[in-house]
Amino acid sequence: MAVLIFLCQRCIQLLALPIFVLSFLGLWDPMCKKVFPYVMNKLARSYNVKLHKEKQQLFSNLKDFAGSSGQLSLLEIGSGTGANFQFYPSGCRVTCTDPNPNFKDFLAKSMAENQHLQFENFVVAPAEDLRLVSDGSVDVVVCTLVLCSVSNVTTVLKEVLRILKPGGAFFFMEHVASPRSSWKYFWQQVFDPTWKYLADGCSLTRETWKDLDKANFSEVKLQHINAPLNWTLVRPHIFGYAVK
Ligand SMILES: C[S@@+](CC[C@H](N)C(=O)[O-])C[C@H]1O[C@@H](n2cnc3c(N)ncnc32)[C@H](O)[C@@H]1O
Ligand SMILES: *[C@@H]1O[C@H](CO)[C@@H](O)[C@H](O)[C@H]1NC(C)=O
Ligand SMILES: *[C@@H]1O[C@H](CO)[C@@H](O)[C@H](O)[C@H]1NC(C)=O
Numbered sequence: 001m002a003v004l005i006f007l008c009q010r011c012i013q014l015l016a017l018p019i020f021v022l023s024f025l026g027l028w029d030p031m032c033k034k035v036f037p038y039v040m041n042k043l044a045r046s047y048n049v050k051l052h053k054e055k056q057q058l059f060s061n062l063k064d065f066a067g068s069s070g071q072l073s074l075l076e077i078g079s080g081t082g083a084n085f086q087f088y089p090s091g092c093r094v095t096c097t098d099p100n101p102n103f104k105d106f107l108a109k110s111m112a113e114n115q116h117l118q119f120e121n122f123v124v125a126p127a128e129d130l131r132l133v134s135d136g137s138v139d140v141v142v143c144t145l146v147l148c149s150v151s152n153v154t155t156v157l158k159e160v161l162r163i164l165k166p167g168g169a170f171f172f173m174e175h176v177a178s179p180r181s182s183w184k185y186f187w188q189q190v191f192d193p194t195w196k197y198l199a200d201g202c203s204l205t206r207e208t209w210k211d212l213d214k215a216n217f218s219e220v221k222l223q224h225i226n227a228p229l230n231w232t233l234v235r236p237h238i239f240g241y242a243v244k
């Protein structure tokens with residue numbers, strides 16, 4: 001099986017050869033970082049329609065984690081175009097972080113459309129290193145479709161735990177690997193190396209629920225669903241929250 005996967009991977013990569021050449025020349029990544037916000041702006045809209053019910057269900061739990069003042073301080077990692085703002089409760093204080101500064105205009109537009117929130121800051125930083133955010137300082141951390149792209153999930157979850165207040169929660173909705181015995185997992189592995197280039201570092205094969213279980217949260221509440229998306233390889237999803 002491993003040999004078959006290897007051969008199929010090379011075939012797909014051969015078809016995508018121009019991309020790998022551009023990448024080798026150092027041209028692909030900067031182009032990708034510029035174009036991706038436009039692509040994400042389109043995709044996030046359609047994603048929000050298709051997963052509206054699940055996002056609503058997930059984020060309806062946010063207010064349970066507000067501090068004693070009743071106001072919720074929320075930090076979003078990989079905030080992208082700000083597709084989750086509409087689901088946050090009124091008065092919520094929001095800090096956004098993303099390593100790609102090219103999202104800024106889209107983010108500003110989403111902020112303007114969501115006057116029910118109080119925006120604090122947009123920090124350009126990867127979630128592996130949030131040193132600008134102090135320990136135990138936020139009620140809630142949110143990420144959607146981000147753990148597939150970060151370079152180290154374990155490091156990110158450590159950072160999340162560091163910045164959360166005791167009793168605070170990490171909310172997530174992520175596409176994940178299909179069960180190992182499935183054909184879908186076979187195809188996810190075959191497309192993974194090429195997909196990474198096309199989708200700004202996104203991996204199709206992460207078993208993110210395992211990282212969450214190992215991350216030393218006091219409680220992890222999650223469910224596996226098959227999201228009704230166009231691309232079958234990103235349909236397996238987990239969503240839920242983990243309490244510090
Ligand atoms: C698929 S987009 C999702 C954007 C947004 N969260 C949404 O749900 O529409 C992935 C996002 O993760 C960001 N990202 C990539 N690597 C990251 C990292 N190491 N830390 C934090 N965010 C990262 C990308 O810049 C991009 O905004
Ligand atoms: C998904 O497919 C439908 C119908 O074919 C199409 O209208 C829609 O734009 C597609 N969405 C995305 C994100 O590609
Ligand atoms: C992630 O970082 C940890 C240290 O925090 C390291 O042990 C682990 O090997 C890294 N994982 C990957 C996939 O690089």
Ligand SMILES: *[C@@H]1O[C@H](CO)[C@@H](O)[C@H](O)[C@H]1NC(C)=O
Nearest residue numbers: 154155157158214215216217
């Ligand atoms: C979880 O906590 C244990 C015991 O304190 C520690 O050894 C381990 O490294 C922690 N795991 C992570 C992923 O931080």
